[in-house]
Amino acid sequence: MRLLRRGSFSLGGQEQFDHAAKAIGFAILFASLDGRVARMTGTSSNFGMQFDSLADVVSFGIAPALLAFAWGVRSLPGQDTVAVQQLGQMGWICCLLFLICCAWRLARFNVQGMAPGGSKSFVGMPTPAAAGVLAAFVHGFKAPLQNENWAMAWLLLPAILGALMTSTIRYYSFKDVPWTRRQPSLAIVLLCLLVAVVWKYSEIVLMVVASVYAVGGLALHIIRILRHRLVSRTA
Numbered sequence: 001m002r003l004l005r006r007g008s009f010s011l012g013g014q015e016q017f018d019h020a021a022k023a024i025g026f027a028i029l030f031a032s033l034d035g036r037v038a039r040m041t042g043t044s045s046n047f048g049m050q051f052d053s054l055a056d057v058v059s060f061g062i063a064p065a066l067l068a069f070a071w072g073v074r075s076l077p078g079q080d081t082v083a084v085q086q087l088g089q090m091g092w093i094c095c096l097l098f099l100i101c102c103a104w105r106l107a108r109f110n111v112q113g114m115a116p117g118g119s120k121s122f123v124g125m126p127t128p129a130a131a132g133v134l135a136a137f138v139h140g141f142k143a144p145l146q147n148e149n150w151a152m153a154w155l156l157l158p159a160i161l162g163a164l165m166t167s168t169i170r171y172y173s174f175k176d177v178p179w180t181r182r183q184p185s186l187a188i189v190l191l192c193l194l195v196a197v198v199w200k201y202s203e204i205v206l207m208v209v210a211s212v213y214a215v216g217g218l219a220l221h222i223i224r225i226l227r228h229r230l231v232s233r234t235a
Contacts, residue, residue: 020067021139025206027059028128028135053106060131061102065095065158068134072154075144087151094159101162102127108166122171125164129171129213133161136210140203164214171217 034052073091078084105127112123134157145151198205 017067017071017138017144018142020063021135024059024063024067024131024135025139027063028132031056031059031128049110053110056106056127057099057103060127061099064131064134065099065102067138068098068154068158069095071138071144072151073145075146076148076151077146083148087148087155090152091155094155098130098158098162101165102130105165120173120175122173124167124169125161125171125214125217126173127165129210130161130165132206133210133214134158136206140207142203161214164218169217169221171213 069091073084073088076084076087105124108124109122137154137157145154
């Protein structure tokens with residue numbers, strides 16, 4: 001289910017960009033559930049883990065990279081000009097970097113797992129979150145870019161996300177949140193409210209959530225560094 005023709009949607013034309021972004025969003029949802037379902041049913045295995053990583057490379061590496069390039073470059077006016085061709089070359093490099101970093105991040109996770117000290121944090125930005133940032137912006141703006149300056153700024157985003165994925169910055173995993181242990185009825189109400197808000201205002205809400213998660217991890221990392229230096233100076 002997670003291989004919902006995302007590659008063909010990404011290259012299928014302007015009207016397909018939003019479909020591709022939504023498919024990546026559904027892949028993020030399925031990725032958050034498949035491991036839990038496997039553990040609940042007792043069907044988890046090393047083979048399943050490795051196959052899941054291959055699916056993640058497609059869902060959160062290849063598909064977002066193709067989508068980012070097609071949405072940001074392919075519809076620019078003046079495709080025969082030198083400037084747009086050079087921008088296209090830059091786009092392939094940035095999107096390929098995103099794909100490589102995604103595969104590298106997944107391989108590191110398979111070897112090292114979560115951050116030391118439990119399952120509270122990921123080491124580096126999770127690949128679904130990085131793909132979600134690209135998909136959220138495409139879903140939010142819909143129409144592909146028509147300005148070269150905006151296209152250049154957009155193509156830097158996959159490279160930045162790739163750097164965040166391969167970094168040692170810690171990102172919250174939400175795995176220690178007691179969704180059902182305490183006040184399960186309140187959790188259900190909040191979940192329904194969240195689904196309703198996303199359904200009604202998905203363009204704005206998803207962009208805000210994805211951006212806050214991406215920038216929040218980096219901001220907290222900088223705060224921890226500054227706090228550590230402050231403590232070292234006062235000690």
